[in-house]
Amino acid sequence: xxxxxxxxxxxFRRKTRTILTLVSIITAFLLFGMLDAVRTxxxxxxxxxxxxxxxxxxxxxxxxxxxxxxxxxxxxxxPGVKMVTYANWFGGAYQDPHNQVFSFAVxxxxxxxxxxxxxxxxxxxAFDDTRTGVLVGEKLAKRFGWKxxxxxxxxxxxxxxxxxDKNWNFDIVGIIHSKDKKAGAFFDAMMxxxxxxxxxxxxxxxxxxxxxxxxxxxxxxxxxxxxxxxAISANSDHETRTQTEQAATASWMKQLADIGLxxxxxxxxxxxxxxxxxxxxxxxxxxxxxxxxxxxxxIGFPSGSVLSMVLAxxxxxxxxxxxxxxxxxxxxxxxxxxxxxxxxxxxxxxANTWVLGLVLMVVIGLLVGLLPALRAMRLxxxxxxxxx
Amino acid sequence: MGTLIDxxxxxxxxxxxxxxxxxxxxxxLAIEQGDFLALMGPSGSGKTTLLNLIGGLDSxxxxxxxxxxxxxxxxxxxxxxxxxxxxxxFVFQFYNLMPMLSAQRNVELPLLLTxxxxxxxxxxxxxxxxxxxxxxxxxxxxxxxxxGQQQRVAIARAIVSDPTLLVCDEPTGDLDRQSxxxxxxxxxxxxxxxxxxxxxxxxxxKAAEAANHILHLDKGTLVEQATA
Numbered sequence: 001x002x003x004x005x006x007x008x009x010x011x012f013r014r015k016t017r018t019i020l021t022l023v024s025i026i027t028a029f030l031l032f033g034m035l036d037a038v039r040t041x042x043x044x045x046x047x048x049x050x051x052x053x054x055x056x057x058x059x060x061x062x063x064x065x066x067x068x069x070x071x072x073x074x075x076x077x078x079p080g081v082k083m084v085t086y087a088n089w090f091g092g093a094y095q096d097p098h099n100q101v102f103s104f105a106v107x108x109x110x111x112x113x114x115x116x117x118x119x120x121x122x123x124x125x126a127f128d129d130t131r132t133g134v135l136v137g138e139k140l141a142k143r144f145g146w147k148x149x150x151x152x153x154x155x156x157x158x159x160x161x162x163x164x165d166k167n168w169n170f171d172i173v174g175i176i177h178s179k180d181k182k183a184g185a186f187f188d189a190m191m192x193x194x195x196x197x198x199x200x201x202x203x204x205x206x207x208x209x210x211x212x213x214x215x216x217x218x219x220x221x222x223x224x225x226x227x228x229x230x231a232i233s234a235n236s237d238h239e240t241r242t243q244t245e246q247a248a249t250a251s252w253m254k255q256l257a258d259i260g261l262x263x264x265x266x267x268x269x270x271x272x273x274x275x276x277x278x279x280x281x282x283x284x285x286x287x288x289x290x291x292x293x294x295x296x297x298x299i300g301f302p303s304g305s306v307l308s309m310v311l312a313x314x315x316x317x318x319x320x321x322x323x324x325x326x327x328x329x330x331x332x333x334x335x336x337x338x339x340x341x342x343x344x345x346x347x348x349x350x351a352n353t354w355v356l357g358l359v360l361m362v363v364i365g366l367l368v369g370l371l372p373a374l375r376a377m378r379l380x381x382x383x384x385x386x387x388x
Numbered sequence: 389m390g391t392l393i394d395x396x397x398x399x400x401x402x403x404x405x406x407x408x409x410x411x412x413x414x415x416x417l418a419i420e421q422g423d424f425l426a427l428m429g430p431s432g433s434g435k436t437t438l439l440n441l442i443g444g445l446d447s448x449x450x451x452x453x454x455x456x457x458x459x460x461x462x463x464x465x466x467x468x469x470x471x472x473x474x475x476x477x478f479v480f481q482f483y484n485l486m487p488m489l490s491a492q493r494n495v496e497l498p499l500l501l502t503x504x505x506x507x508x509x510x511x512x513x514x515x516x517x518x519x520x521x522x523x524x525x526x527x528x529x530x531x532x533x534x535x536g537q538q539q540r541v542a543i544a545r546a547i548v549s550d551p552t553l554l555v556c557d558e559p560t561g562d563l564d565r566q567s568x569x570x571x572x573x574x575x576x577x578x579x580x581x582x583x584x585x586x587x588x589x590x591x592x593x594k595a596a597e598a599a600n601h602i603l604h605l606d607k608g609t610l611v612e613q614a615t616a
């Protein structure tokens with residue numbers, strides 16, 4: 001600690017260069033914080049106590065393949081199944097194709113399988129009774145200024161109606177409130193419409209459903225139940241794959257993109273560039289201070305101390321930028337999530353991200369400082385003082 | 389007073405690429421404790437090499453160097469560093485202060501290697517700065533001081549840990565006459581009143597006059613000994 005002022009002074013010997021390097025480190029760790037939040041968000045999808053009691057059954061081939069609606073009755077007969085429902089992706093957008101809405105055409109009992117959602121009894125009844133009725137999430141309603149009783153025109157990015165255009169009209173009959181605002185933010189941003197209305201309106205569907213959701217009576221029997229459900233369609237033209245909600249979500253996400261790989265690749269490239277950039281800065285900084293380091297060794301600083309000081313300087317540089325960057329991400333990520341009106345369900349920069357970030361900062365700092373520190377340690381005093 | 393530095397048959401050979409250059413050949417020299425010795429000689433005569441060997445910055449190729457009863461030619465790198473920190477103060481031609489530190493912090497540097505507390509370090513540095521007449525400039529950075537003042541800060545840094553030996557390499561080489569006189573006066577004072585043994589390399593005959601003895605080196609050999 002008694003060398004701290006010396007290390008700090010050396011770090012800011014060339015203020016402009018140090019600040020520019022800090023800016024790049026801040027940017028790298030801001031990006032790391034944000035991308036890690038995205039990765040965590042994808043990993044957390046489907047993870048909940050209720051999710052453990054639910055199984056999802058989709059086509060074995062691909063999540064865009066549909067299943068016959070008759071399968072629902074057969075699934076309901078499987079021992080251990082408490083309740084079955086089904087849903088279909090609708091792909092709705094409001095006013096502008098950029099205003100995408102998480103919208104699903106669902107069976108009437110869909111809400112019963114998701115106790116994470118809170119819908120008042122009156123609104124639930126109105127939904128059951130209204131063919132064109134929709135339930136919309138609290139945040140979604142707020143985002144577009146909707147209220148119960150509004151008639152809203154929607155466009156489906158996938159399904160046309162029988163007139164051949166993709167315009168659909170709905171009546172808002174209720175608002176979905178997620179019970180856990182943090183973990184269940186997704187429910188606040190979704191829209192549920194009647195599968196029956198959807199099926200009758202689009203010529204594309206013809207009695208098929210996207211996937212089934214099953215609630216099991218005993219979580220410990222989930223594996224057996226899943227196998228029994230898949231056995232129903234074995235060797236048919238619509239073979240199924242039944243998984244826990246968490247596994248199904250992960251599999252579905254993976255079919256969209258391997259977020260972990262994408263995030264890892266981006267961050268790998270960013271940190272590699274950071275290594276080169278900061279390494280160059282540290283090499284330059286040490287080269288410029290050759291005679292000063294030689295003086296330190298002359299007055300008796302051991303080579304090990306000189307090595308440690310240069311390493312500490314390098315780690316301090318990366319820590320300083322990294323903590324600011326990750327701190328910014330901690331503020332920016334929730335702000336982005338809040339500003340997206342529920343479209344982005346980012347979990348915020350948590351303790352795990354901070355621990356991983358701090359480890360990365362120290363490792364990068366040590367790597368960046370290693371070569372210049374070794375050079376400083378091996379400095380020959382006589383040669384350095386003579387300017388050789 | 390007894391002999392502080394005893395140099396016996398010292399030689400130094402540098403390897404420059406494939407060439408071997410013998411800079412010192414069989415130098416024998418004894419320096420008394422409390423002496424002020426000036427080493428003179430043309431460029432390349434080996435005076436800075438001899439000074440570096442005396443100060444423990446380099447090791448001889450052959451021969452013995454004993455300082456204060458200790459064979460420093462037998463010490464390893466880490467031991468030499470510790471020995472320098474305890475026994476030697478260095479003054480360079482171009483002051484070699486840390487540009488980003490204040491005069492006070494520069495003077496405190498050698499004390500970072502001791503077990504003194506921060507307040508004791510500060511206090512000792514203040515005493516050293518007062519001794520060189522710069523107690524009112526303690527918060528100034530080197531760039532805010534004249535050359536003479538910077539050299540006086542360097543002298544304060546050299547004496548702050550109370551070493552036995554001061555090793556000065558052209559301490560007035562970069563100064564105007566008046567500043568040089570001030571620095572030489574300060575070195576004389578440290579020698580006479582504080583009993584510091586000083587070995588100074590200089591090209592300047594006037595600077596050499598400040599010393600008690602002058603030795604001349606030529607082509608790596610002591611050629612003449614005079615008393616100032």
